[in-house]
Amino acid sequence: MGREFDIIVLGGGISGAAMALALADTPLSVALVDTSALEPVEHDGTFDARVSALTEASRHLLNNLGAWERMVEQRVSPYYGMEVWDAAGTGTIKFSARELAVSRLGHIVENNVTRGALLEKLATTSVHMMGGLEVQGLKKKGDQVELKLWDKSLLHARLVIAADGANSRARGWASIPMREWDYLHHAIVTTVETEKPHKDTAWQVFQHTGPLAFLPLPSENGRNYCSIVWSQIPDEARRLMGLPDEEFCELLEQTIEGKLGRILSCEKRHKFPLRQRHARQYHRGHVVLVGDAAHTIHPLAGQGANLGLLDVASLAGEIKRACERDEDFASKMVLDRYQRSREGHNLAMAGIMEGLQRIFDSDNMLFSWLRNTGLNIVDHLPVLKQEIVTRAMGIKGEIPELARGRKVSVH
Ligand SMILES: Cc1cc2nc3c(=O)[nH]c(=O)nc-3n(C[C@H](O)[C@H](O)[C@H](O)COP(=O)(O)OP(=O)(O)OC[C@H]3O[C@@H](n4cnc5c(N)ncnc54)[C@H](O)[C@@H]3O)c2cc1C
Structure with a gap:
């Protein structure tokens, strides 16, 4: 018996680390397991190539978990404007925080800053940190789940929260089907240095x-930096990857x-x-999926x-409510909620991502008209712009507590 x-x-990526931290103040014993070391990386001044545009809802969650302050100390980049346009026409749409009466549109944050702050905070809690351990199998045993580690040792839990990423093996072991x-x-x-400020x-x-x-990334020593995400058809992406830096930069500039x-x-x-992926069910046999293990989408609107x-906010809320009501936190009823x-x-x-990608990818006359006319029309409709942005920012719609x-009682 392990x-x-x-x-x-x-999985101790952003989703898993946030999940473990959100459960740290419950009476439950919680372990976080990851193949990689569960330690923040030391900043050496370079930028992480992986960044995320974090919404206000994400900032609130990270703040409620006690990680946001540390992220700000390290490096976050608030942005106040957004400009989107169609290369093949005249359609442009601009968003500005001032025009929309919001403090900012969001923050660009390097993924290792977010994960690092969560791991630092986790180190001060009672969560068992089990880094450097690859899980190689998982099966239901009675009312528990048994996990087999790379060294053949075993772990047992009433509930496994699989945050093991887009190619989640836990999802496969639990036989959860995908679309x-x-x-x-x-x-x-990649990260680029630009001549003009962003x-x-x-x-x-x-x-x-x-x-x-x-x-936009923070300036360093008066120099301007941006993180770029260039989505391309596979052949063109291969060609771009093979270009010398100078040619690649020239093409970016054009x-x-x-x-x-x-x-x-x-x-x-x-x-x-x-790839777009979506689990047909989010839990099965005491294994429940969060983050990329449950779904992946195109990064064009930076929402993954x-x-x-x-x-994480929703599942943590359901588990906590179950504990308060003396319900079984691993029950089908709780996981269904x-x-x-x-x-x-x-x-x-x-x-929405699928629709946007189709509209912008197409040479079709109707879509071309939609891009140009639609973007320009929406640009002149402040109420609609406000609706789009406040939903994308995560300050409107159904947001888990x-x-x-506002500060909720965590830690
Ligand atoms: C190009 C690009 C740009 C993006 N831009 C944005 C953006 O602007 N905004 C945004 O919100 N999202 C963005 N995303 C999406 C975002 O990066 C992901 O949604 C997010 O990083 C997923 O985090 P995760 O913790 O769910 O998974 P992961 O980061 O994949 O973490 C999974 C963890 O599980 C561990 N693991 C896996 N298998 C095992 C095992 N068997 N045993 C032990 N450990 C295991 C791994 O080591 C890893 O640490 C972008 C994605 C891409 C590809």
Whole structure:
């Protein structure tokens, strides 16, 4: 018989680390297991190539978990403007925090800053941190789940929260079926230095082969930096990955239409194939999915990590309520409540990404008209713009309590 816990969170990325931290103040024994070391990486001044545009709802959750302050101490980049346009026409839409009467549109944060702050905070709690351990199998045994580790040792839990990412093996071991399809896009990400300042604005141009986003990062020593996400059809992505830095930077500059002046340099490029995935059910046999393990979407609106954090807020809320009411926190009833609260929202966001990608990818005359006329019309409709932005920011719509903007009792 191996070690026993009430809950094992499998996967210590942003979703899993936030999940374990959100459960740290419950009476339950919680362990967080990850193949990698569960330690914050030391900042060496370079930027993490992986960044996320975090919504206000995510900021509230991270703040309620006690991690946000540390993130601000390290490096976060608030942005106040957004400009989106169609490369093949005249359609443009601009959003500004001032015009929409909000303090900011969101924050661009390096993923290792978010994860690092969560792990630092976790180290001060009673959560059992089990880094450097690969889980190699999982099966239901009575009313528990048994996890087999790489060294053949065993762990047991009443509930396993699988936060093991897009290619979740836990999802497969629990036989949870998926709907998934290829966007036929690969995303290239890297950090670039630009000649002109980004004006705390996120820029995104849609070409028919895919969108290119420039996300503002903090200036360092008076130099201007952006994180780029360039989604492209696979052949073009392969070609772009193979270009020398100078040519790649020139092409970036042309594609963004010189809005940030010359692209002076770029860091190492990374490429990710993009697939839409959605679990047909969020739990089975005392294994429940959160974050990328439950769903992945196109990064064109920067929502993936935000959806994962809302999953965390919702599931933590249901588990805590069950504990308060003396219900079984691992019961089907409790996990069904979590699924009901998140599935519709996650599916709706996936549908919107799918629609946007189709409209912007197409050469079709109708879609071309829609892009140009639609963007310009919406740009002149402040009420509609307000609705779009406040929903995207996570300050309107159904937001779980833990991700709302007031202090709730955590730690
Ligand atoms: C190009 C790109 C740009 C993006 N931009 C944005 C954005 O602007 N905004 C946004 O909100 N989202 C964005 N996203 C999405 C976001 O990056 C992901 O949704 C988020 O990082 C997923 O976090 P996660 O914790 O669910 O999974 P992961 O980060 O994949 O973490 C999974 C963890 O599980 C561990 N693990 C896996 N298997 C095992 C095992 N068998 N045993 C032990 N440990 C295991 C791994 O080591 C890892 O630490 C983007 C995604 C891409 C590809």
